[in-house]
Every structure is written in C-alpha cells, then in structure tokens.
Amino acid sequence: MNNPVIRISIWVYLAIFFAYLLGPLVIMSITAFNSPSFPRATPWECLTFEWFSALFRDERILNGIKNSILVGIGTIILSVSMGLAGALMLTQIWPKLRATYYTVIIAPILIPGVVLGISTLVFWDRINRMLGLGADSVLSNGLFLTIIGQSTFIASYCMLVLVARLQRYDLALTEAALDLGATHAQAFRKILLPFMRPAIASAAVLAFLASFENYNTTTFTFGEYPTLTIELAQKVRYGITPAISALAFMIVVLTVFAALFNEANIKRKEVLAKARRDGATVGEVSGGVKLPGFFTGNAAAVALVVFAIATIAVVGTATVYNPKQCIANVQEQKRLETERRIQELREQRKRDAEAKAAKDAAEGATTTAPRPSNDSGFGGVFAPGTLQGDDETAPPEDQEPSDNSGFGGVFDPTNIGGGD
Amino acid sequence: MPRFLKEFFNRNGTLMGSLMLGLVLFWTVGLIILPQLSMLDFSFRPNLPPPEIGGPKDVYTLENYKYLIYGPEGGSQDYNAVDLRVFFRTIVAAICVTIFNLILCYPIAYYLGQTKGNHIRILALMLIIPYWINEILRAFALRIIFGESGVLNTMLVGLGIFDTPFDFIRNDIALYAGLGYAYILLMIFPIYNVIESLDHNQIEAARDLGAPWWRIHKRVVIPYAKPGISSGCTMVFMLSAGALAAPQILGGPSSLWFTQLIYQQFNDNSDWPQGAAYAIVLLVTCILLVLAVMRLFKVNMGDIGK
Numbered sequence: 084m085n086n087p088v089i090r091i092s093i094w095v096y097l098a099i100f101f102a103y104l105l106g107p108l109v110i111m112s113i114t115a116f117n118s119p120s121f122p123r124a125t126p127w128e129c130l131t132f133e134w135f136s137a138l139f140r141d142e143r144i145l146n147g148i149k150n151s152i153l154v155g156i157g158t159i160i161l162s163v164s165m166g167l168a169g170a171l172m173l174t175q176i177w178p179k180l181r182a183t184y185y186t187v188i189i190a191p192i193l194i195p196g197v198v199l200g201i202s203t204l205v206f207w208d209r210i211n212r213m214l215g216l217g218a219d220s221v222l223s224n225g226l227f228l229t230i231i232g233q234s235t236f237i238a239s240y241c242m243l244v245l246v247a248r249l250q251r252y253d254l255a256l257t258e259a260a261l262d263l264g265a266t267h268a269q270a271f272r273k274i275l276l277p278f279m280r281p282a283i284a285s286a287a288v289l290a291f292l293a294s295f296e297n298y299n300t301t302t303f304t305f306g307e308y309p310t311l312t313i314e315l316a317q318k319v320r321y322g323i324t325p326a327i328s329a330l331a332f333m334i335v336v337l338t339v340f341a342a343l344f345n346e347a348n349i350k351r352k353e354v355l356a357k358a359r360r361d362g363a364t365v366g367e368v369s370g371g372v373k374l375p376g377f378f379t380g381n382a383a384a385v386a387l388v389v390f391a392i393a394t395i396a397v398v399g400t401a402t403v404y405n406p407k408q409c410i411a412n413v414q415e416q417k418r419l420e421t422e423r424r425i426q427e428l429r430e431q432r433k434r435d436a437e438a439k440a441a442k443d444a445a446e447g448a449t450t451t452a453p454r455p456s457n458d459s460g461f462g463g464v465f466a467p468g469t470l471q472g473d474d475e476t477a478p479p480e481d482q483e484p485s486d487n488s489g490f491g492g493v494f495d496p497t498n499i500g501g502g503d
Numbered sequence: 504m505p506r507f508l509k510e511f512f513n514r515n516g517t518l519m520g521s522l523m524l525g526l527v528l529f530w531t532v533g534l535i536i537l538p539q540l541s542m543l544d545f546s547f548r549p550n551l552p553p554p555e556i557g558g559p560k561d562v563y564t565l566e567n568y569k570y571l572i573y574g575p576e577g578g579s580q581d582y583n584a585v586d587l588r589v590f591f592r593t594i595v596a597a598i599c600v601t602i603f604n605l606i607l608c609y610p611i612a613y614y615l616g617q618t619k620g621n622h623i624r625i626l627a628l629m630l631i632i633p634y635w636i637n638e639i640l641r642a643f644a645l646r647i648i649f650g651e652s653g654v655l656n657t658m659l660v661g662l663g664i665f666d667t668p669f670d671f672i673r674n675d676i677a678l679y680a681g682l683g684y685a686y687i688l689l690m691i692f693p694i695y696n697v698i699e700s701l702d703h704n705q706i707e708a709a710r711d712l713g714a715p716w717w718r719i720h721k722r723v724v725i726p727y728a729k730p731g732i733s734s735g736c737t738m739v740f741m742l743s744a745g746a747l748a749a750p751q752i753l754g755g756p757s758s759l760w761f762t763q764l765i766y767q768q769f770n771d772n773s774d775w776p777q778g779a780a781y782a783i784v785l786l787v788t789c790i791l792l793v794l795a796v797m798r799l800f801k802v803n804m805g806d807i808g809k
Contacts, residue, residue, distance in 0.1 A: 096611075097614070097626075107645050108633055108644055110647060111640070122647050123647065123650075123653065123654075168523045168526035168527045169526075169527055169530060169531075172523060177507060187535060188531060190535065191534075193793075194741075194745075195745020195762070197745050197762045198785070201778060201779060202782075205545045205779060206542070207538075231534065234534065235530075238530055238534075266516065267515055267517075267518065268516065271519055298747065298748045299745065299747045299762075302766070303769060311637075312637060312639055315639045316748060316751065319642070319646070320752060327640070328647070331640040331644065334636055335632075
C-alpha cells in the first residue's frame with residue numbers, strides 16, 4: 084500500500100472511474116448553455132440561457148412534472164405503508180414460512196421492470212373485464228395503474244430500509260405501553276411510529292426518487308398520464324434539443340444541493356453530539372476559526388453556501404445577459420465560412436477544368452508519360468472543396484500537378500480574401 | 504380461526520392486525536403473485552379482439568412460444584432467426600456488461616471499503632449523485648458524448664486518431680457503455696457493504712505471511728466478499744437484460760434489445776399475449792441463468808438483497 088507506484092495507480096484509477104461517472108453529466112450540463120440547437124459542448128459558440136426559457140414554455144414537460152408528482156405522492160403512500168406492514172410481518176412470521184415470504188417480497192427488485200409493467204397491465208385489465216367495467220373505469224386509469232405497478236417493487240426497497248431500523252427496536256417498549264393500558268393502535272402511533280420516523284422519511288425519499296425516474300414499468304401503464312420520464316424519453320427518441328440538457332442541469336443542481344444539505348446536517352449533528360458529550364461548546368470542539376453557528380467545523384455546510392452563492396450569481400447573470408450579439412456574430416462567421424468554401428470550390432473547379440483542357444491538348448503527344456502522383460500522403464482530405472469538387476469535372480486519373488501539396492487550394496493567396 | 508392467526512391478532516390487536524395483514528396480502532398476492540400468474544396464463548392464449556375473449560376460441564395454445572422459435576406460420580425460414588438472434592444477443596451482452604461492471608467496480612469497492620478517512624464520504628457522495636439523475640437523462644448524456652459530432656468524436660478526430668467520425672451508436676459501443684454506466688452503483692454498494700465489514704487485520708496477517716497482493720484477493724477478500732459480488736452481479740445482470748431506456752436511446756437503428764421486441768408487441772402490434780410470452784421467456788431465462796451461476800459459485804439465495 085505504501086509503494087508510490089501503487090498509490091499513484093490507485094489515484095489514476097479513481098480519476099478514470101470518476102471521469103466515466105461524472106464526465107457525461109458535466110458535459111451535458113455544459114451543452115445547456117451553448118447556443119447551437121443540437122446539444123453539443125464543442126465547438127463553443129455562445130453562452131445562452133435561451134434553453135431554460137424554452138424548457139419553461141414546454142407544456143408537455145410541465146404537464147409531465149405534474150403527473151410525476153401525483154404518481155410520486157401516491158407511490159409514497161402506498162409503498163411506505165406496504166413496506167412497513169411487510170417489515171413488521173417479517174419480524175413476526177412463522178419461522179418456517181420466513182424464507183419463502185422473504186423471497187416473495189424481495190423478488191420484485193430482481194424482476195425486470197418491463198415484466199412488472201406488463202403483468203400489472205394484463206392483470207388489472209382482466210379484473211376490469213371480470214367486474215364488467217368499461218374502458219374508462221378507475222382500474223384502467225393510467226394514474227392508478229402506474230402507482231400500483233411502481234409500488235410493487237418500490238415497496239420492496241422501502242421494506243429493506245425499514246427492516247434495518249426495526250431490528251433495533253425493543254419490543255418491550257410496546258409491551259410496556261400495552262401494560263399501561265394503551266390500545267394497540269395507540270401503542271403503534273405513540274411508540275413505534277416515532278421510533279421509525281427517520282427510516283420512514285428516508286424510505287419516502289427513496290420511494291419518490293425511484294418513482295420519479297422509473298421508465299420501464301411506467302411505459303406500459305401510463306395511459307393518459309405521461310410522467311416526466313415518459314415525456315423525456317419520447318423527446319430524446321425523436322430529436323434532442325438543449326432544452327433537455329437544461330432540465331438535466333437543473334436536476335443535477337438540485338441533487339447536489341440536497342446532497343450537500345443532508346451532509347451538512349449530519350455533520351452538524353455529529354459536532355453537536357460530540358460537544359454535548361465532552362461538555363464543551365461547539366467552538367471548542369472544532370478548535371479552528373470561529374464561524375457562525377451552522378458552519379463551525381462543517382466543510383459540507385461551507386460548500387453548500389458557496390454553491391448557493393454560485394447559483395444565485397448564475398441566475399443573476401441570466402436576467403441581465405443578452406446573447407443576441409454573440410449569436411449574430413457566430414451566424415455571420417458561419418456565413419463567411421460557407422461563402423469561402425463556395426469560392427474555394429469554384430476556384431478548384433476552374434483550375435480542374437483548365438488542367439483538363441491542358442492535358443487534353445497534350446494527350447496526343449505524351450500518352451506514355453508517367454502520371455503525376457499525389458505524393459503528400461494526406462491526399463486532399465484537408466481541403467474541404469477537393470473531395471466533393473472534382474468528381475464531375477475531373478475523373479480520378481486526371482489528378483493535376485497543382486494538387487501535390489496535399490493541402491488543395493487552402494493556401495492559395497487568392498482564396499484567403501475570397502469571402503469578402 | 505387457526506391458532507397462529509389468533510396469536511397474531513392477540514399480539515397486534517384486531518384493528519392493527521387486520522390492517523397489517525390486509526396490506527401484506529394485497530402486496531404479496533394482489534401485486535406480486537397474481538399479476539405474474541395472470542401474465543403466464545395470458546401468454547398461452549391467442550390474440551383475440553375483446554368481444555371474443557372468454558368465447559369458444561379462447562383456448563390454451565402454445566402458439567405464442569412457437570412463434571418465437573419458428574416464426575410466423577408458413578414463413579420462408581425454418582426458425583425465427585431475427586427474434587432468436589436478438590434474444591441471444593441480449594443475454595450475451597448482459598453477461599458481458601455484468602463482467603465489465605464487476606471488473607470496473609471491484610477495485611473501487613475494495614478501496615472505499617478498506618480505506619479510512621474523510622475523503623471516503625465525499626467519494627461516496629460523488630458515487631450517489633449520478634444515481635439520482637433520471638435514467639433517461641443519463642442515457643441522453645451519453646448520447647451527446649457518443650454522437651457523430653459529439654465530444655468524443657471531436658476529440659478523436661482532433662487528435663488525429665480517426666480521419667472521419669466513428670459511429671459509436673451504430674456499432675453499439677454507446678449502448679454497452681450506457682448499460683454499464685446505468686448500473687455501476689448497484690454493483691459497487693453490495694460489494695462495498697461486505698468488504699467494509701472485513702477485518703483489516705486478516706489482510707495484514709496474509710501480507711505478513713508473505714502473500715502477494717493478488718493472492719490476498721484470491722484467498723482472503725474475494726471469498727469473504729462472495730455474497731456481495733453475487734448480489735451485485737445478479738442485480739446488474741437482471742436489470743441490464745431487462746433494460747428498455749438505454750437500448751431505445753443509445754441503440755443503433757439496426758440493433759434491437761429483447762425488451763424492445765416486447766415493447767413493440769405491446770405498443771405497435773397490439774399483440775398482448777405474444778408480448779407476455781416473450782416477457783415470460785425473458786424472465787424465466789434470466790432466473791434460470793442466475794440460479795445456475797449461483798449454484799456454480801455456491802452462493803445462497805438468502806445472501807441476495809442484503
């Protein structure tokens with residue numbers, strides 16, 4: 084481990100790994116601010132915020148967000164309560180049944196989402212028909228089916244989170260409450276639920292995130308209620324625009340924000356707990372420079388604030404910044420470039436025609452003369468005009484001597500000023 | 504009322520007990536078991552218009568499964584070469600993605616699990632953040648990179664490695680990179696959880712006894728981490744074989760993933776029984792494969808999902 088070669092190779096490996104992991108997100112975020120209408124990071128043209136306003140004008144995206152939130156709320160309620168019931172049952176179930184029961188409730192995590200979506204659709208369609216309900220009943224409603232389909236496997240995630248905390252619960256607490264005359268419902272509400280609250284909160288967050296990003300199951304069940312993910316998938320499949328990058332950028336920023344906030348809070352609690360244990364003030368524990376309350380000895384909190392200020396700065400710039408001039412410049416440049424190419428092409432054709440004429444004239448006399456070869460090795464690849472240009476005017480065996488430089492006519496002095 | 508049920512209600516109260524039992528039964532029977540059975544049943548039925556369902560023509564048939572193997576009746580080929588090729592390609596590619604992810608993630612998981620320090624928390628945070636971004640958006644990010652005028656092609660052409668942009672999408676490189684990318688975390692965390700609990704003294708002891716680093720991994724770390732490795736591999740394999748978003752966005756125009764065929768049967772052909780049959784084939788094949796590999800490496804089912 085202490086070998087410097089191993090140490091360096093570990094760091095190189097970490098760098099490559101995180102480049103693979105984070106690089107795509109960074110590049111996608113950059114494309115949200117570049118002006119070409121196809122999302123690309125290179126070549127950089129103009130800083131623009133236009134894609135963000137394009138995003139907020141998109142009715143379908145906004146509708147998708149609304150549906151996603153509806154589905155998310157439904158999924159949280161259903162899967163957290165099913166997960167809690169499932170976790171409680173796991174602690175009480177008859178030991179012989181335990182392994183089978185565990186396999187059944189863990190299976191939805193491993194079943195492909197596509198299969199879950201199809202089975203939900205097929206099953207509820209059949210129930211619907213058995214009850215003799217029409218095609219517009221609740222049971223064939225996209226919202227209902229999506230919530231049901233997603234909860235099938237999200238409840239398993241919730242169960243895993245809840246069971247981890249439930250294992251540390253002391254059953255004697257519930258028994259004591261019952262002995263003191265509480266009903267079962269009271270004991271559950273006043274003793275078990277407060278104990279489980281942190282785990283329930285993380286299960287709810289997990290459920291919402293899983294529901295928000297689910298595609299495989301939802302794509303079969305959404306019906307009239309396309310969620311954000313479905314809308315995005317349809318947009319990405321049929322033509323991509325930087326507006327999607329803009330949305331992605333906002334999600335990335337929100338995620339980083341939430342993660343830093345969470346981290347800062349945990350750190351804060353750790354510091355407080357340490358201070359209480361040692362009977363010292365927070366300042367003494369962290370020992371460093373005195374910072375106001377929340378920041379003391381808390382790198383994540385500092386990062387959070389820096390990040391927030393950066394966000395505010397960017398939004399501030401966006402309100403005053405106007406990229407019109409820059410975009411106009413780029414368009415002008417592109418026009419000049421195109422004109423230059425056309426000019427080049429014309430020159431090339433003219434020269435080709437001349438060469439051909441000269442060659443035709445000389446042909447009778449020098450039929451046995453060796454053909455001048457293109458000896459540069461680069462051929463004509465660097466001259467934009469050569470490839471398309473000489474096909475019609477000159478057959479390949481007529482490669483004229485002037486092409487020997489390999490750079491075509493790019494360096495021809497007449498071409499440089501050609502665009503004006 | 505059976506005794507264990509009475510005990511159950513005694514312990515939980517009638518109201519709470521029946522609420523709990525109701526929710527669990529709804530979940531296990533109503534959402535997990537019955538829909539799967541219903542899909543299985545459905546896959547053995549012919550594709551009929553709604554009025555004829557339950558009528559005399561609604562009988563069990565193997566037609567949908569035969570279709571996958573032999574193709575349409577009276578077709579020009581003996582076998583349904585297109586669909587079968589897609590099916591085997593999906594399975595093989597999913598296995599390759601799993602192995603690639605294992606090789607990529609094992610060192611990271613080992614490093615995170617066995618190193619102490621503040622930067623580990625930050626690295627873990629950096630691992631989790633991409634996982635919170637939508638699956639579609641992650642695939643979209645890779646498409647920007649691998650596109651014909653994408654960053655990677657601009658770089659490679661600029662460095663002079665290629666003369667013309669290389670079509671990563673048509674050659675399926677983007678697809679494999681995308682699938683690997685999507686499930687990295689599901690491979691890292693199970694392995695990390697196990698390796699974290701490995702006593703570092705065991706590694707020290709092996710080193711003191713003169714074992715080279717690869718033998719320490721082979722004889723100490725990997726046997727210990729086996730439950731985590733198998734759990735990660737199972738999840739990555741099942742999810743990439745069942746992936747739909749990445750193949751739809753990153754797959755080339757000519758290449759199809761098996762889930763895309765299922766999707767087509769449902770949405771374009773409106774042939775639900777056929778789609779259900781394909782889904783069953785995919786599910787059963789994946790489960791059998793996972794069980795076979797677990798048998799081979801002597802891992803228990805109970806270790807999965809820990």
